[in-house]
Structure formats: structure tokens, C-alpha cells
Amino acid sequence: MSQKVTILVFSSLFVFLLTTISYSLLSYDSLWKINEFTGLSNDYGLKNNETQSLQNETESLKNQTCFRNETESLKNLRDRLRDEAEKRASKALEKCEIFSGEWVPNPEAPYYTNTTCWEIHEHQNCMKYGRPDSEFMKWRWKPNECELPIFNPFQFLEIMRGKSMAFVGDSIGRNHMQSMICLLSRAEWPIDVSYTDDFSFKRWQYSNYNFTMATFWSPYLVRAENVDSKGDLINIYLDEFDEKWTAEIKEFDYVIINGGQWFLRPIVFYEKKKIVGCQYCPRENVTHLTWHSGYRKAFRTAYKAIINLGNSKVVTILRTYAPSHFENGVWDKGGNCIRTTPFKSSETRLEGYNLELHTIQVQEFKRAEKKGVKRGLKFMLLDTTQAMLLRPDGHPNNYGHSPHQNLTNDCVHWCLPGPIDTLADFLLETLRREGLSSVPKKDFI
Template sequence: MKFLHIENTNPKQTVSKICILTCIILLIFTVTTALLKINRYKLPSTAFGDLKEPESLPSASVKKCDIFSGEWVPNPEAPYYTNTTCWAIHEHQNCMKHGRPDSEFMKWRWKPNECELPMFNPFQFLEIMRGKSMAFVGDSIARNHMQSMICLLSRVERPIDVSHMNDFSFKRWKYSSYNFTMANYWTPHLVRAKKMDSNSALFNVYIDELDETWTTQIKDFDHVIINGGQWFLGPIVFYEKQKVVGCQYCDLANMTHSNLYYGYRKVFRTTFRSILSLENFKGTTFLRTFSPSHFENGLWNKGGKCVRTKPFRSNETKLEGYDLELHKIRLEEFKVAMKEGRKKGLKLMLLDTTQAMLLRPDGHPNKYGYWPNENMTLYNDCVHWCLPGPIDTWSDFLLQMLKMENVRSISTNMLHR
């Protein structure tokens, strides 16, 4: 066999080639073993259908696939939990409890254009996260996301409440069997902000100052997921270097109307700076992108509603207006931060849910987040997401990203031995 013929070959070259070949074999063996270890966790049958385990974990072809570009396709087996089997659903996202008459909005899955996206496997997720921690940082959509994940994980284990305070905006849960901690930090503007007064909807937002309610808490977390968006569309006075630099919808005398995009860009720049400057922080930061609202026939406070009962196709709608501009700003600031993070040995990853959620006008509570006879002024909710619902797919995305990152980490470690 020619590849074993070493006649007239320098002995040092031969040893070098053998070492390289040995390293390649060890790398293949180690990665394969790790994948098999993760993949052995099978899902049990449930009353809502079997959640089938993928035959294999990420391959070279999946690495080239953009999992965030695709379409929603029917999934008759869903959902994998219900509002009666999950205790963690916030009242205003409990759409079935409050009388939503249709249920087809729960029976879809995301299909990337170039590959398959495996359904969320709670056993795999908890095994990957064994001994680790994850923080959801942002507005109430971040809390919505965490509640969705708790529901998906509920088939494996119910977590213990280990919160440091009695405030649902700052919850901490521990999965004892896996030593996995999950926490939520409510910070709707990401930076320091406060109401102008208790009776006002107007916020003072300090676009160059950190919000220490979360920046002082996350340095020990292994994974941090940040988001922000909807709260920047309300009344705001922007401060920079302790001085007013403008406002929007503030209706104050002698006040310059500020460009939303300037303030929004500065906020994300400050947010990434706060993470990259954390001493001893070694975790992975995920930027989860903007989740568009779907008000039709009026603004949120002008009778707007979301009554559709099935997803859009990708050719039926597109990102535009402020949704598009805010999305661009996030991506631009993320790319800058990612380059800076690499210099410090920090990982930043993009959880780009915007396109998938743009296609789901049917997934919001609308008027089914409260009882119709409640004696108060209530608006239709076309911002948050019903549980179960489309937001459960965010965990599909996240788990796939974690599995791919595990494969890359194993490969990198082997190559540097």
C-alpha cells in the first residue's frame, strides 16, 4: 500500500507525519464520543405525543445551515406541554385559560431552508448545562422566554426557587439533579433608567451608564442572554454624560426631539461594554434579537389587535420601518462587540429570532391574556407570546447553538493539545 511506503523518507519527517495522523484520529474519536454521550438521552412518551430524538447531532452540513432563515411548517404532535401541565406560565400569557378558541397556533415548527432543526430535547439541554448557569437579561419578553424554557424542562424536573428577593422580575431557579441555575434580570432599557415620577409613563434613560441591578450579578454565569426593544418605543428622555440630549414622545417644553436610533445604538454599545469589561467574566453572551409586535388596525393604545390564526409565509411580509432599523443597529453593534470580545477571549453569539417571529402574528395573547369581565382598562397584547406557542422555538434555536458550540470547543481543545 503506497501510503505506508516510507523508503527514502527522512526519519524526522516520518515521526512528524505519524504524530499528525495520531492527533487527527484522537480528535475524531473524542468528538464522536462526546456527541454520542450527549445524544444518548432519549425522550419519554408523553400525553402530547413523542418528541422524537434526532438520529444524529450536528454535522458538517448543519454547520453551513442558517437555522434562522426558513418557514413555519405544520407539527401535529405539538405542543409538548399545556397550560394545565406547566405551573410556570404567567397569567397574561395563559391564552387557553382565558378563552382563546383556536389551538392551531400551537401546532407549528420552524423549518430552516437548508436543514432540519431538531425539537428541543430537555434531557440533552440539562446534560449540556450540568453544573452551569444561564441568565436571561432584558424586558418582559426575556421573562416570557425563561417561562417557556421552564415549561419545556418540566418534563424532566421541577426547579427549586432560590431567588435572592421576592420579586418576579428577579427570579432564580435551580435544577438540583443537574446543578443548573437559571435566572431572570428585568431591565427593560438595559442601561440605568428610572421613571420621571410615579404617576408618569415617561422614563429617564441614561444611555451611557450601566444598570447595576444586573451588571453586578452576571459575572459568574456561564451563559447570558440579553435582549431589548419594545420599551424604547415609549416616552423617553435621553441622558448622556448627565445631560439631556433629547427625547421622544415626551411632550416637554424646550426639549429637543431626539432620534430614537441614536439612543438605541448608544444603549447597546453601553450594554456590550458593560459585559466585556466585567472582571473575571468568562461566560458566553447571546444577543437575542428584536421580537416584532403585530398590532393591526390601530396602535396598541388605539384599538390595535392581532386576530390572525396562522403564520405568514416568508413572501407575505417583511421587516420594515423602525423594526428593520432597530434590527440593523443591533447587528452592527453586535459585530463590533464580537470582535472586541475575541481579543479578550470572550464568546458572543447571535440568537436571531427576528425573522421567525415576524412570521407569527397568530402567537400573541391579544385579548386572551385576561378575563373579559375584568373591571379595568386593558389593551390587546400583540407583544408577548402565548404559552405554549411560537416562543418555544427559541429553545430549539438555543439548544442547537449550544450543541454546535460544544463540538467546536472539543475540536479547538484537541487541536491545541
């Protein structure tokens, strides 16, 4: 009898101790999980009062944890707090003007290299040709009142699933698309589905997402032709569509247009098949006409081509002018761009022809948007001029070719990797803000 009592007592003590230890471990683990949420303010850039509110709620729920089914309540808590943080951060970002800000260091960049991306053309491959510094790749854009998320290739491709995007304009537009291919390579490499071998008219297919990206070379956005074999003088027809792209874009969901540098060259302007003026050309009895009028009319004609499609599927995006940064001379007189760090916004400003190009672009965009909206069309503005103005350090200069080649310095195009990669940050955030697609709620790695 005594032996049975002893066994019963020890059994009871063992069960009691096991229950106490298990409960303590579960509570410790649960409270540790709750403490994870103190880092939410860093993840989502919440303000101090918003962070404190979440922390207070967390502390309150900590005190209640021991009275609940911990596993289920903590899962719900985690989801609720994360959802709340995301909503508050999203609302703050949507109210923020993302195109005004400064460049700040980003030690995590770049997100690809010149050896991991095959779509980097020689004249953009600054590291291959011996550029000695690499800090120009390690910056990100910081809006004045919020954080601009770094481009997420998985999220972008999810948004673009089953859709298509065309880049129409000059070589900076092509530079932009090549940057996109390199950034997207972390998620998927595209296959070439081009109709031609001409790299000015390329199409790329992302098979896993059924997403197509294409580029259309049209530096004047309207019909243009060389006057001579050297291309020193160009005829542009300000009231005629460039059908190399206008006949193709009806099949695309997004059309990103740009233009600028080419309008500063010698040009003969035509309207209604007749010469109306000439810029920087020695022709007699021809009215001198500056680029301003021609630039405005070219954009107006380009927008007219899109609006005339009457296709409410097409979303027109203007990516504004990216300034060049020649110093110590013009492009063909020894000008160079040897700076190695960005400007601060207080150190330079948009002025001269850079300001005029930007102003005309935006004016014509708003005019077209007003007309297009009446027909159910969508327009979006990527006003990246100010951000790119502050990056004199991002060009190839003399590192876009072999030192044995006698070529002018390139202070127009952008090194890859480099500042032009940030255009993807702006593009993705603008697409997200406009709510043009519903992205499944999931984590993107």
C-alpha cells in the same frame, strides 16, 4: 445392534434439524435488524445519495452475514451506520443557515399545556381565558436547507450541567425563560432560589444538574428611572450601567440579552448626567432625539459592561428583537392580532422600525464581538427576528385576561404554549454548534 443404529440415526437427524432451524432464525433476526437502518434517512434527514450509500453498504454486509459471528458483527454494523448517519446529518446541519426558513405543521406539539406548567403567567395563559383555536401551538420552524431538531430538555440540561444562564432585558426575555421552564419540566422541575419575591428578578435551580437559570428585568439595559408615578415618561442614562444586572452576571456562564419595545415610548435621554434629548415629551428647550441613537448607545453600554468584566467564562448571547403584530390600529387605539395561522415568508417582510431595531442590534453585537474576542470572550447570536415576524397568530390578543377587564389587546407577548417555545430549538442548536460543552454520547428520552 439394529436398535442402537436406529437411535443413532434419529439422533443425528434431530441435531441436524435443530442446527438448521436455529441458524435460519438467527439469520432472519439479524437481517431484520439490518433492515432497521433503512429508516435512518428519515431519522437524520440525509440526502438521497447519502441514504443510497448507506443502503449499498448494508446490502453488501447482508450478503456477508452468514459467514460471520452474527451477533457481534451486527452490533458493530448498527453502531457504525448510526455513527455515520449522525456525522453526516450533523455536518449538513452545521452548514445550514437555521434562521432562514418557514413555519411548517407539527402535529406532535405542544410539549406541555397550560395545566401541566405552573410558570405560565395569567397574561400568557391564552387557553385559560378562552382562546377558541389551538392550531397556533402546532407549528415548528423549518430552515430552508435542513431540519432544526426539536428542543430536547434532557440534552439541554446535560449541556448545562454545573453551569448557569441569565436572561437580561424586557418582559419578552422573561417570557422566553418561562417557556424554558415549561419545556424543561419534562425532565425536572426547578426550585426557587431567588433572593427576592420580585418576579422580575427570579432564580431557579435544577438540583439534579446543578444548573441555575435567572431573569433580570432591565428593559433599557442601562440605568433608568420613572419621571412620574405613572411611568409615562422615563429617564434613561445612556452611559451608565444598570447595576441590577451588571453587578450580578460575573457569576453566570451564559447571559442572554434582549431589548426593543420599550425604546419606542416617551423617553428623556441623559449622558454624563445631562439631558441630551427627548423623545415624545413636551419639554421646552430640549432637543428632539429619536430612539435610534439612544437604542444604539444603550446596547453599546450594555456590551461595555460585559467586556469590562474581563471574565472569559461569560458567554454573551444576543437574542434579537421579536416584532409585535398590531393590526387595525396601534396598541392603545384598538389594535389587535386575530390571525390564526403563520405568515409565509413571501407574505411579509422586515421593514420600518422593526428593520431598524434589528439592524442596530446586530451592528452593535458585531462591534462588541470584535472587541470581546480580543479579550478571549465568546459571543453568540440568536437571530430569531425573521422567524418571530412570521407569527402574528401567537399573541394573547384579548385572551390574556378576563373578558370583564377593560385592558388593551396584547400583541407583544406570546401565548404559552406557543411560538416562543421555538426559541429553545434555536438556543440548543446554537449551543451545540458552538461546541461549548462535550455531551456524553447517549440516547436522550
